[in-house]
Structure formats: C-alpha cells, structure tokens
Amino acid sequence: MKDSKNSPGASLLDYPRPSVAVDTAVLTVADGSVCVLLVRREEDHQHGKWALPGTFLRERETLADAVLRCLRDKAGISGRVPRQLQVFDEPGRDDRGWVLSVAHVDMVPLTDLEEALKSNGVRLASTTGEPELIVGLPYGHADIVAKAVEWLRAAYAEAPDPGALLDEPFTLRDLRELHEAVAGAPLMRDTFRRFMEPKLAGTGQMSDGTRGRPSRLWVRG
Amino acid sequence: MKDSKNSPGASLLDYPRPSVAVDTAVLTVADGSVCVLLVRREEDHQHGKWALPGTFLRERETLADAVLRCLRDKAGISGRVPRQLQVFDEPGRDDRGWVLSVAHVDMVPLTDLEEALKSNGVRLASTTGEPELIVGLPYGHADIVAKAVEWLRAAYAEAPDPGALLDEPFTLRDLRELHEAVAGAPLMRDTFRRFMEPKLAGTGQMSDGTRGRPSRLWVRG
C-alpha cells in the first residue's frame, strides 16, 4: 500500500511544490464600523485592483516575518501581532498558478494607519457598509475578510479592547462604543460595565465632562 | 518602497518554493484516555521512528485530499472530517529542508481503527499516559498533538460526542464517561445530564440493566 515515490532516498526536490502566499486582513474601527485595509495590486495582472496586502513567502522566512515585511513594504505600517487564521487552498482561487494562501489577521488603531492612508494605493473598506467592494475582492480574499471579522468578534467578546484600538485612558462609554462597533449590535450598558470593570485598571483621573457628569478613566489591565 | 522583484511580469516560478506537508493527529478514546495514532516512518532517515501520519502535498491536490490519501495509504482508515489546525513553520523543525507542515486533526472511533492496528507499523499512544513517547516525536509533532487535544476538548465541551466515537444507541453514563476521558476530569452527573439531554434524541429503548436500574438509550440529535 506504500507509495513507490515515497521510497527511502527520495529527495524533497523530486516533488513539485506550491507557491505559498501570506495574505493579511488588517482590521481597524473607523466611524463606528469594522474596516479592512486594502492596497492596490501592482505586481500582477490584477493591476489596479484593490486587494488585501499579500506576498510570497521567501526562503528561510517564517510566515509571521513575511506578513510583517508585506505590511511594512506595501502599507508602511508596523503591524503588531499578526495571527494565523487558516490556509486557503481551493484549486482555482488563484489563476496565477498553484498557490496556497496562509491567511492572517491583525488589529491596528486607526491613528497608526493615518500615515499609510495618505498614499492613494492604500484605502480602508467598511466590512458592513461596502459589501460589493468586499465580495468583489480577487483571490478569494472575501473569505479571508469574513474569517478575520469573525475572529475579531470572538476576541472582543472576551476581553476589553484586546487589539488596543483605543487610546488610553478611556471611559467605559468609549470602550462600549468600540465593542458595539465590533459586535455590530448594541450592548447593555450595565451588563457591559459589570463584565469589563474587573478586567480594567482605574486611573485616578476623570474625563472632562463636556456634556454631563464626568466619567472615570481606565486603562487596560 | 516596492520590492523590485515584484515588478509586473515576474513569474511565480522565479521564487523558490517550500515543500508543504500535511500531518494529521488521528484521535480516539481507548481505556479512558485520549490516544493518538502513530505510524512507523519508512520513507525518510527517521526510518523506524514513530510519528504522526503525514505526506507531501501533490500538485492539484487539496490539503483535505492529501490528508485522506495519507490516512488511507499509511493507516488503512477512511478518516471522516479532517480539520485544519494551523501551519507550523519554525525553521529547523524539519531537517529534511524547507518544509511547512499544515497540521490537521480527525476523530475516529476505536472500532474503525482495529483493522489498521493489526499492522505492526501502526499503534496508538495515550496522550496522558505516555508523555515520553509523545514529546519525543520528530518534526515537532508533539506540538501538533497538543493542539489537537486542545481542539478535541473544546469540541466536546460544546456538544454530545461530536466525533461520533460512541456507537449508537448509548446511555448517558456511556456518554459521560467518554466526555470525562476527553476532559481528563470528572464531570458532575446531574449538570452533565441537564446540559446534554436537550441535545440528544431519545429512542424508546432501555439498556439491559445488567447491574442496577436500566437506563434510557439515546442517539445524537
């Protein structure tokens, strides 16, 4: 039952190998909705089309390093903790050849993206407000975005601002509005407070109550 | 800031490509503990060493197909729903060269493994009782087993026997003992019942109470 090609002494070089790409969904929250960073493709026949930043894995490079290199070179941002989502391998998803894509996700505060967004080769797309743009992405990137948003929601259901999208210190209102944007649904004010307060560290400070009673300011635990 | 090698017109063939392997942790429950299937390596310099069944991805083959082919050829089993866990890419994890391993996990009832276990090239290893064997696995397979068991526990915390390891129909006692083996800890009898009963379908039948009051028999919802 053994495959004869797997006989002892066979070299790895005897087999054809796939190209391996990394594609990253850089997520942020802007104007109350989850947005994903897109770059204009320049290096292939999709020239001019918007897509997730991606690159091919180089020799002796880890996947995480490839992701960081790609974000630096194509979007000018220093991503923080890219996480591997899954490998997409449907045949035909990439018409350039036999390409596996290892999808990643990262969360970056909007302020860290402002410099990159000055380039007209970089833009944000709302995942809730611009469905036609998202579903039209090449190379099956729409699937990656969907997985990434799903992962983001799971992360934000567990802890206060795990992606550090909010500048510190912040009020519980700021935090709740951020979590509502991620969840895409309103969250109960008091239930939210009871869940989050034990996971935050209070500063002694108060917000300047520009409209109404001032609020306590917090930082992530 | 663009990389010159990524200029339009460059071919995928211009870049060196990694070998891509799939390694699968086939899990089952035997004698009250979670076990993983190992095969004796024959095709490389680890000849004779126990390891997870794995193979290299072939051209125009999906990862899932490669996993199924490997399990069929090396262990003689028809795996059911292999799930992708994650890519392991630490340089140096494989001394045969530049190899990425896409780890998978599958759950198979012990009865479906009996035929395969007659071969002396196939064995089970308890993940709790034989740590020295597991941690000694080559190619970083110990990490894969750890991830796989973690995944199994998460799956069994959510639903009754999602891997269909138990023959139907079964009693709630059978189900609880299986879940205790997976969790590696005793589970409260009444809490377990209250959680699982709504997710099961009752047959009219009763077990033959060989010791004590007979129990109702259930099937998965």
Place this chain on the structure above:
DNA sequence: GAAATAGTGTCTTTAAGACAATATCAG
C-alpha cells in the same frame, strides 16, 4: 431648573453546583 451622562441598586430569570429522595433492576 433642564438636559445629558455617569454610577448604583435591585428584581427576575437562567444555569450551575451540590445534595437528597425516589424508582427499578439483578441477585
């Protein structure tokens, strides 16, 4: 004082933990 927002209290519902009580089998 009115409007706005922050912070606290509490009632209800739901689920889990922990037992206790009852039911039904083999011997």
Place this chain on the structure above:
DNA sequence: CTGATATTGTCTTAAAGACACTATTTC
C-alpha cells in the same frame, strides 16, 4: 431485602437581562 444504578426534585449561588433610581456636570 440488599446493592447498584437511574431518574427526578430542590436548595443555594452566581451571572445576566432589564429596569429604575440617584449623582454630577453643562447650559
């Protein structure tokens, strides 16, 4: 009947949902 196991009931505790109330600011 006794021993063993299954099934049901209930008390307590913890957490969430849903409100209501009080407190502190700006205007």
